[in-house]
Amino acid sequence: MKYLKPEGNWVNEEKATDCIHVLIIDDNPLDLLQLRKMLSNVDCRVSTIQDVASASEALGSNFDVCLLDFELGITNAFELLAQFNLVELPGPVILLTGQRSRDVEIKAAEIGIADYLQKLSFDPIQLERSIRYSRQRHRDLRHMTHVARHDDLTGLLNRNAFVKSLDEKLGASQACASTTYVFYIDVDAFKAVNDEFGHETGDKILHHVAAKLNNVIRHTDLAARFGGDEFVAAVFGLQEESVTTFCDKLMDNLNQPVEIGGSSIRCSVSIGVVRVSDTGSDISKLLRLSDQAMYLSLIHISE
Numbered sequence: 001m002k003y004l005k006p007e008g009n010w011v012n013e014e015k016a017t018d019c020i021h022v023l024i025i026d027d028n029p030l031d032l033l034q035l036r037k038m039l040s041n042v043d044c045r046v047s048t049i050q051d052v053a054s055a056s057e058a059l060g061s062n063f064d065v066c067l068l069d070f071e072l073g074i075t076n077a078f079e080l081l082a083q084f085n086l087v088e089l090p091g092p093v094i095l096l097t098g099q100r101s102r103d104v105e106i107k108a109a110e111i112g113i114a115d116y117l118q119k120l121s122f123d124p125i126q127l128e129r130s131i132r133y134s135r136q137r138h139r140d141l142r143h144m145t146h147v148a149r150h151d152d153l154t155g156l157l158n159r160n161a162f163v164k165s166l167d168e169k170l171g172a173s174q175a176c177a178s179t180t181y182v183f184y185i186d187v188d189a190f191k192a193v194n195d196e197f198g199h200e201t202g203d204k205i206l207h208h209v210a211a212k213l214n215n216v217i218r219h220t221d222l223a224a225r226f227g228g229d230e231f232v233a234a235v236f237g238l239q240e241e242s243v244t245t246f247c248d249k250l251m252d253n254l255n256q257p258v259e260i261g262g263s264s265i266r267c268s269v270s271i272g273v274v275r276v277s278d279t280g281s282d283i284s285k286l287l288r289l290s291d292q293a294m295y296l297s298l299i300h301i302s303e
Contacts, residue, residue, distance in 0.1 A: 019043040021062065022131070025055045025080075026069035026096070031119065035067060035096075038124040042131070055080055063091050065131050070097040070104065078107065086112035087145050092138035094130055114138060151225040153203060154210035159232075162224035163283055166234050169222075170276065176236075177277035181243060183233045183250065184272040184290035185213070190229035193265065204260050205267055212253040232287070240275070247271055 022044045026032050032048050039046055047063070049055045052072050059066065059080075066089075070077045077095055086093060092114035097104060100118045108116050114134035117127070149161035157165065170177060187209060194202040206229065213223050213231060222234040238246060250271060257264045272293025279286040 019045050020064040020131075020135070021091075022046050023058055023063035023066040023091075024048040025058065025066065025072070026050065027052075027071075027073055028069065031069065031096075035127075038127050041124060042128050052080060056083065059084060059089065061090075065091045065135055066093045068093050068095055070095055077113075078111065081111065081113075087141055092134040094134055154206055154225045156210050156213075156231070157222060157224035159224060159226045162222055162226075162232060162234070163287075165222055167283055169234075169236070178275065179238055180234060180236050180276040181238050181246075182274050182276065182286055182290045183235065183247070184274075184287070184293065185209070185231040185233070185250070185254065186270045187229035187231075188268045188270055197260075197265065201260055201265065205258050205265065208256075208258045208267060209254055209269065212256070213250070216250055216253050232290070234276075243273060243275075247273060 020043070022039060022042075024032060024035055024046065026035070026048070027050050029050070032050070036046055036048075044064075047058070049058050052075055055072070068077050068080075072080060077093075081093065093112075094115045094117060095104075095108050095113045096117050096119055098119050100121075105116050114137060115130045117130060122130070149157060151158050166182075170180070187205065190202065190205070193205060206225070209231060210223075210225065213233060217223055217233055217235060221236060224232050226232055233250075235246065251269065254269045255267060258267050259265075272290045274286055274290040274293055276286060279289060
């Protein structure tokens with residue numbers, strides 16, 4: 001069996017396609033060899049990481065399951081995982097430890113680690129079963145989380161998820177309040193469209209607005225449907241002199257006609273804008289002001 005080791009990562013070249021990607025993070029070479037042997041009969045591609053610096057980067061990339069050693073030199077698995085939301089990782093994390101500890105096991109479950117295995121106490125069949133069950137639970141959890149956080153019609157964030165995500169970004173200093181703007185968007189005369197063309201056509205217009213909104217903002221920004229015909233976007237890193245230009249870009253994209261069943265239906269929106277720093281980062285006040293600004297069809301920027 002041929003293995004490659006580019007930049008410290010072992011890759012099973014024979015099983016590089018049509019198989020799951022198992023990421024192993026362990027600083028003990030003997031344990032790595034043992035785990036690779038145990039996985040030899042599993043249809044998988046194996047990558048291994050031995051240093052903590054590379055581990056953070058690897059967890060941020062694509063993998064199907066991660067086997068993570070608890071003790072990692074001067075740090076441990078909990079400290080390494082503190083920077084991640086485990087539900088949002090592409091695959092589950094299975095914790096491996098040399099000594100069983102009830103406290104570690106309890107905390108592992110609390111932070112969302114899928115399984116806890118004590119080294120030298122499991123065989124290849126048990127490891128394969130743990131991987132299989134953990135992956136299924138992780139898929140189910142990600143699906144349930146997505147349903148809980150997203151609008152089922154448009155796929156955008158729902159109100160609660162938007163507020164929580166914006167609060168987290170501002171609280172963690174990932175965004176500067178003075179260059180973060182919230183755009184409150186309302187589809188004009190939406191009730192009339194529903195009454196004249198039916199709710200199915202109305203749903204297609206909402207899909208249209210959501211898709212156009214996603215095309216304008218970046219993946220680092222936030223977009224949500226608050227219900228009915230109301231949409232909200234949080235745009236980060238936007239300078240004050242660029243707000244009007246960005247708003248015009250939104251209008252140009254969202255005010256395009258929608259082709260439905262051979263007919264062209266005119267779609268127009270009203271937009272209100274508020275800068276986060278003008279509200280003291282009070283999200284409730286921020287949304288209220290942006291809603292008011294939308295109804296006044298103006299850009300609201302406090303001096």
